[in-house]
Amino acid sequence: MGIDLDKMRQKHSALTTRGGDSSDIFWKPEDGTQVIRLVCPANGDPFKECYFHYGIGSEGKTSLLSPRTFGETDPISEFGTKLWNSGNEEDKQIAKRFWPKMRVFAPVLVRGEEDKGIRWWGFSRTTYENLLNVVLDPEYGDITDAVEGTDIRVEYGKKSGQSFPTTDIRPMRKTSPLAATEDDREKLLATVPDTTEAFVRVSFEECEKVLQETLNNEPATTGSETTRYNENTTTTTKPSTSMEGVSDIESAFDELLA
Numbered sequence: 001m002g003i004d005l006d007k008m009r010q011k012h013s014a015l016t017t018r019g020g021d022s023s024d025i026f027w028k029p030e031d032g033t034q035v036i037r038l039v040c041p042a043n044g045d046p047f048k049e050c051y052f053h054y055g056i057g058s059e060g061k062t063s064l065l066s067p068r069t070f071g072e073t074d075p076i077s078e079f080g081t082k083l084w085n086s087g088n089e090e091d092k093q094i095a096k097r098f099w100p101k102m103r104v105f106a107p108v109l110v111r112g113e114e115d116k117g118i119r120w121w122g123f124s125r126t127t128y129e130n131l132l133n134v135v136l137d138p139e140y141g142d143i144t145d146a147v148e149g150t151d152i153r154v155e156y157g158k159k160s161g162q163s164f165p166t167t168d169i170r171p172m173r174k175t176s177p178l179a180a181t182e183d184d185r186e187k188l189l190a191t192v193p194d195t196t197e198a199f200v201r202v203s204f205e206e207c208e209k210v211l212q213e214t215l216n217n218e219p220a221t222t223g224s225e226t227t228r229y230n231e232n233t234t235t236t237t238k239p240s241t242s243m244e245g246v247s248d249i250e251s252a253f254d255e256l257l258a
Contacts, residue, residue, distance in 0.1 A: 002040070002044070002142045002144070002145065003040045003044055003045075003046065003135065003142050003143075003144050004043075004044030004045055024116070024119070025119055025120055025193040025197065025198055026119055026120050026121075026122065026198070027108060027110055027119040027120065027121050028121070028122070029121075029154050029156035029167065030156065031156060031157040031158075031165070032155070032156065032157060033153060033154070033155050033156075034110060034111070034112075034153075034154045034156070035110075035111040035112075035151050035152070035153055035154070035172070036108040036109065036110050036111065036121070036151065036152050036154055037108060037109040037111070037144075037149065037151050037152070037178055038106055038107075038108055038131070038135075038143055038144050038149075038152060039106075039107040039108060039109055039118050039144060039178070039188075039189065039192060040142075040144035041107065041192055046106045046107060046144060047104055047105070047106050047128065047131075047132075048104065048105045048106065048120075048195060048199065049069070049102060049104055050065060050066075050069045050102070050103050050104070050105060050122075050199060051065070051066040051068045051069050051074075051077075051100035051101065051102055051103075052064065052065055052066060052100055052101055052103055053066055053076055053098075053100050053101075053210075054101065055097070056076065056097075056098075056210055056211075056213075056214045057210050057213050057214055057217075058213040058214070058216065058217050059217070060214075060217065062210055062213075064076070064202055064207065064210055065199060065200065065201070065202050066100035066202075066207070067201070067202060067203075067204060067207060068100055069199065070201060072201075072204070073204055074100065074204075074207055075204060075207050075208045075211055076098050076100070076207050076210065076211045076214075077098060077099055077100055079098050079211055080095040080096070080097070080098030080099045081095070081099075083095035083098065098211075098214075102125060103122050103123070103124070104122070104123055104124075104125070104127075104128040105120045105121065105122045105123075105198070105199075106120070106121055106123075106131070107119070107120060107121075107192045107193065108120075108121045109178065109188060111151065114179070114188070117188065117191030118188060118189070118191045118192045118193065119193065120193055120198050123167060124167070126167075127167045127169065130169050131152075131169060134152070134169065134171050140171055141175075143171065145175075146177065146178040146179075146185045146189065147177050147178075147185075148175045148177070149175060149176070149177075149178065150171045150172055150175055150176070151171070151172045151176060152169050152170070152171050152172070153169065153170045153171075153172060154167060154168070154169055155167070155168040155169075155170070156168075
């Protein structure tokens with residue numbers, strides 16, 4: 001099954017209209033130039049949008065995959081929204097700490113490392129948008145096609161004057177097969193890592209526990225809403241997902257995820 005362009009257009013629209021693991025199933029570019037092939041799973045969507053919490057927990061060192069990744073309620077994110085809704089400026093600043101940050105993953109084959117099979121590549125929102133631009137460019141067709149697809153050149157590293165490395169992508173001029181023979185192509189496609197193995201679900205209760213550990217480690221001088229929440233350290237029901245009364249909550253998320 002080829003790439004689902006309708007899904008790709010929806011993802012691209014969502015990006016343009018709004019105001020760590022060392023396992024062998026993950027790949028990270030090294031400084032310099034590498035060539036990869038984006039691979040499309042059977043569902044027609046090569047991109048997996050994930051949301052992560054960083055710097056939380058009792059010592060501020062815990063990283064956590066947000067249940068929001070799977071469309072489920074995230075008590076940590078909901079607490080951040082609760083703070084934002086308080087109207088208190090101090091609370092609104094604290095709220096950003098509890099909102100998850102988006103990172104996108106896609107299955108790729110790294111040229112020259114075909115023996116390692118297909119791995120997940122995690123990248124930023126900016127790289128995600130650039131990849132969607134290529135995917136939606138009719139000049140290239142379906143870049144994930146196993147027979148007539150297009151490899152992508154990835155240039156990674158710090159440029160002169162930059163404090164952080166950047167990722168530049170450029171599609172190759174000529175199409176090429178994923179592998180030389182149909183049998184080899186099928187063998188490679190069979191190595192796409194299972195999402196359940198790569199992205200482990202975290203339960204509401206586990207998130208709630210980490211939230212309480214984070215709050216218990218907060219200074220007593222934090223905002224009024226934080227103080228009120230800490231007075232009751234046991235939550236018996238899931239927080240409401242309502243964001244009524246907050247007209248700019250989406251733009252605040254966008255600023256955080258950019």
